[in-house]
Amino acid sequence: MYVCLCRGVTEAKARELGEAGYISASSLAAALRLNDDDCCGRCLREIEPLLAIACGACPRRPAALVRAAAN
Amino acid sequence: MRAKEGVLDLLNAMLTIELTAINQYFVQAAMFRAWGYDRLAEHVRALSLDEMKDAAELIDHILYLEGIPNMQRLGRVAVGENVPECLQLDLETEREAVQTLVGAITHCTQVGDFTTRKKFEAMIEDEETHVDWFETQLDTIGQVGIENYLAQQIH
Ligand SMILES: [Fe+2]
Ligand SMILES: [Fe+2]
Numbered sequence: 001m002y003v004c005l006c007r008g009v010t011e012a013k014a015r016e017l018g019e020a021g022y023i024s025a026s027s028l029a030a031a032l033r034l035n036d037d038d039c040c041g042r043c044l045r046e047i048e049p050l051l052a053i054a055c056g057a058c059p060r061r062p063a064a065l066v067r068a069a070a071n
Numbered sequence: 072m073r074a075k076e077g078v079l080d081l082l083n084a085m086l087t088i089e090l091t092a093i094n095q096y097f098v099q100a101a102m103f104r105a106w107g108y109d110r111l112a113e114h115v116r117a118l119s120l121d122e123m124k125d126a127a128e129l130i131d132h133i134l135y136l137e138g139i140p141n142m143q144r145l146g147r148v149a150v151g152e153n154v155p156e157c158l159q160l161d162l163e164t165e166r167e168a169v170q171t172l173v174g175a176i177t178h179c180t181q182v183g184d185f186t187t188r189k190k191f192e193a194m195i196e197d198e199e200t201h202v203d204w205f206e207t208q209l210d211t212i213g214q215v216g217i218e219n220y221l222a223q224q225i226h
Binding site: 001002005010011012042046 | 148151152160
């Protein structure tokens with residue numbers, strides 16, 4: 001599904017960024033430009049599921065940490 | 072007429088759900104049409120218009136109770152990347168609407184606002200048919216498979 005309609009960000013895109021090592025809320029937000037004026041603001045507030053997807057896809061991220069990040 | 076305690080907040084909460092659903096169904100209908108599923112698109116577009124009628128009714132009633140309809144607040148417009156994803160998200164939206172209405176009806180009874188309760192009761196009936204429709208679509212997909220289901224939507 002689309003996790004941010006403002007930017008047309010799909011779950012697949014979040015996974016792709018996770019694979020590239022974007023596994024913090026701030027780096028994800030910056031990469032997707034969720035923190036500038038054209039985004040509604042809601043996408044940034046609801047970044048948790050996006051972060052969980054990215055963490056899940058990151059090869060450098062052990063499974064236990066991924067679970068912690070999702071909680 | 073002045074509203075009883077908490078009633079305007081509930082009417083506005085429901086308005087937010089309706090406004091979100093209007094947008095969600097409208098864009099999904101357009102996506103379905105773009106993908107060639109005209110039959111499905113027609114139905115989802117009609118749902119969007121249904122929700123618009125609900126929104127209009129809520130707006131009128133909020134004004135009647137001397138409140139301000141909050142047209143500014145919108146929930147998350149949930150859009151999938153394919154048909155079953157969209158239908159699943161829509162089902163969740165409708166279930167949330169029913170949930171909110173159940174709470175609203177209970178509250179109206181507690182504060183003795185039977186006029187508003189009646190409006191919410193009419194709405195819950197509609198929303199339950201929406202829940203049922205989405206459930207049926209997903210069940211059908213489960214039974215006949217997505218290809219067969221989609222083949223029936225090209226008209
Ligand atoms: Fe509705
Ligand atoms: Fe509905």
